[in-house]
Each structure stands twice: as structure tokens, then as C-alpha cells.
Amino acid sequence: MFEASLNMDLFLFAILPYLSMSIFFLMTIHRYRAQSFTYSSLSSQFLENKAHFWGTVPFHYGILVILAGHVLGFLIPRHLLAWNSRPLRLYVLEVSALIFGLLSLIGLVNIIIRRVTRSKVRINTTPSDWILYGMLVIQLASGVYIAVFYGWGSSWFAASASPYIWSLIKFSPDIGYVVAMPAAVKLHIVSAYMIIAFFPFTRLVHILVTPNPYLWRKPQVVRWNSNRAPRRIR
């Protein structure tokens, strides 16, 4: 029983990350070479733009801040710990991170509700989209759950997750940092690896399009510039 759980941890935290990254690199390159024009998030704004606003705006601003926070915690853990060395600063950082985490979750839920309830948007949603939404719900909900019930993640991420990720990068995985973490934290990590592996098969590839104007351009409004009716709605 014990050995089985250790083997499972070894697979999830020392093998799966490499598998995911391999799939990520090979398949994103392959898709770019084979199907360059599918490198898009396939805007559905023209089909419905009221609920769209309350989905995409909070989701994207939330996730960008949260992802940036994870990257900073990984790259400059010492600075993060130094910032958190005053309880007030720690609380300000944690509450801000929770706000953006909640925004991304609220945005995602709105996106899914819109996809389900608006028939024109629904028929333009692929199985890959549905799977991705499921994965993102798990990822964001577990993240918010961890932030609330296993605080203060900004500090313990810097002290444990950052050296764990560095150990992966140095090809000498040290799973000691993660094996005793609560189930929600393990789920969050494994779910992240699954999303990385699934990334090349989804609309998420729009993140990689360079030069990447998504970060600073004005929201793009997609219009029909013709009176001709579309041949069919797909």
C-alpha cells in the first residue's frame, strides 16, 4: 500500500511533468508547422457579446495576474519571502491574489454558462473546448480552495514549490517537497501538468502567437463586413 502510493507520487511528480512538457513542445511545434492557421482562440464575440464581457474580461485579467504571481514566486522566491516578512504586506499580497483568483474563477464560470445557454455559441464549441473548461475549473477551483484553506501559499510556494520546480529543471526531481502536501495541492499540481500536456490540442495555443498583441491591444471586435449570409452555422 505504502510502496504503491510512493510509486504513484513518483509518477505524478517526477515523471508526469517531463511527459507533459514533451507533449507540449512536440505537439505545439507540430501543430504550428502543420496547421498554422489554427493558432487562434477562435473568437465567438460576434455571436454574443453581453455575457462574453463578464466572462472573458475577469477571466483573462484574473488568470494573467495569478500566472504572473506563480512565475515570480518560482523565479524570485527569496524576494517574495522578504516581501512577506511583514505580516501586513503578506496579507495585502494574499488578499490581492485571492481577488484575482476569484475573478478568474468567476470569469470562467460565466464563460461556461454562456457556452451552455447560448445555442449559437454552444454549437461553435468543440469537444476540446469542453474538456479544457473542465480542466480549468479543476485548476482554478483547487487554486482558490488552497488559497483559502491552506494559506499562506505565496510564502510556502516560494519555500517549497519553487525549489521543487527547480529540481525538475535540473533533471534531479526532489519530490520530498510535495509528497506530504494536502490532496488539494497535489490535485492543483497534477492538474497543471495535465493542462500543459493538453495545451497543444486546445484554443490555449493563442497564448503562444508572437508577436503577442493580446496583452496590450484593445479588445478586438469581430464584425461581418458583408450582407451575405453565412452558408451554415457550425
Add this chain to the structure above:
Amino acid sequence: MIAVSRRSFLAILPIWILLIGGQEIRGDERALQAEQAKSFFRQNCMSCHTIGGGRLTGPDLKGALERKDRSWLKRFLLDPVAMLESGDAYAAKLKKESRGAVMPRAAGITPQVADLLIDLIEAESELEKSEFAGLQISERPLTAIDVERGREIFLGLHSLERQGASCISCHSINGIGGLGGGLLGPDLTKVYDRLQGRKGLATWLAAPATPTMQSIFKPHPLESGEILALVAYFKEAAETGSEAPPSGPLHFILLGLVGAVGVLVIFDVLWRTRFRSVRARLVADQGERALHR
């Protein structure tokens, strides 16, 4: 005659090399295994046991082989809980002496590791002073200055000498106010009692037994002065407070929700000139027509 001898010598030379080499390899292996046993003891046993330094949560292991034989020790090491549940009288006695604490099965223990550990305990028991005699922190009385310094270390106001993460990152304790401490690890208000006082707590802090703390503090161990200050702070907390009520998460999530709603309002104001379903009718009509074609 000489020539024959030389020939025989040359013939057996590879065998000699193999034999000597083999012995060296076996010697190296033994040294390696002894080192592995020491490392295992440090990671899994030292927070509750000393060898010749008195009892902590568990008994002092000096002379353990004089008290129980090797096969009993091995069975106990491999599964302490099963041994206790089987009704073994000595295991029950150990539990009573440890005030009800039951030894967990050590991570990664195998029959071979158990043998090595017993060898280690036997060898270290014969030494006048084992390296596993436990942390020797000052016996001086703890002062209010120690308590204050411990509080600062806990909160992170006073950085740790070797750059370890402050306690508040993962733990809460009564009396720190604000939104409290972290929730990844247990509340430490009563940790002084749980680890049975000064020596047990200090030894734990010098060599934490949980995998997460071990990983975090192995490259950044606490200094003995820091340990003394933390012991003073935890002692004071155990004597004066009860464990913090779990209201921290509620306040925290309320702040988060209020903040998130605030940001949504800001988004609405910032994009107040956005198109609001200007094409909704057009899209609906087009869609209907296309569907009925």
C-alpha cells in the same frame, strides 16, 4: 623453478586483484550503508529519539538491544502499529511511557533498512557520546527577550540566519492578530506540550520529521539561538493561549469576495462605452435564416 613461480604468480594475479578489489567494494558498500542508515535515522527517528541523550517523545535508544532482542526490534520497526494492535505487552508499555503517542511506520522502511538501523543503534550505543545524543541547547532560564525574539522569528520580522522561511508561512498561533498565520501546517499554540517540552521541541526544530519541513529546512537549518528563542515563544503561547479559532479563512474569503466585486465594478466603469448587443438582433436573424435554409 623461479620461472614457474613467476608464471603461477601472473596466473593468479587477476584473481588477487578481483579478491582485493571485491573486498574493497564490500568495504565501500558497508560504509555507504552505514551512511545511509545515519541519514535515515536523522530524517525519520531523530525528532523523537536520541541515542544516549535521554528520552524525547520516544525512549532513548542507547542499549535498546539489551532491553529487547534484534528480531523484536526489527518487527517493531517494520510496523509499530501492527505490533501494538497484536497486543504485544512491551509495545503497550512504550505507548504508555510516550503518553499515548504511537510511533508511525517510517517512510521507506524495509527489512534491510531495519537491520541497518539496528546495527547503527548497536554501534552508537557503544560510543561514549553518539552524534545522535540530541541537540544540546542552553539550559539557561528563558527570558521575555527570548519570547519576543521568538515572536519576531515566527512572524518573519527577524530573518532566519540561514534564510529559512518564517513559521507564519505555514503555521498559525494564538495571539498574532490580523488574518492569522498560514494553514498548511498545524496550529502551533500547543506545540510545546505536544512535543513534550523544551528538549523535544528543540530537537524537532533542529531536525523536523515531516517530509515537507524536512525538505524546506534541510538546506536552511535553524541556528541553536533561533531554536531557543522559538522554544521560549512556543512555551509562552502554550501557557497563555488556546488554539486560534478558525475565523481567519472566513475573514479572508470575505475580503476576497468584496475585492472581486469591486474590481468587476471597475471593469464595468472602464468599459462603459463598450458595444452592448448592437448586433444581437442581426446575429439572431442570420442564424435563424441559415438554420432554416
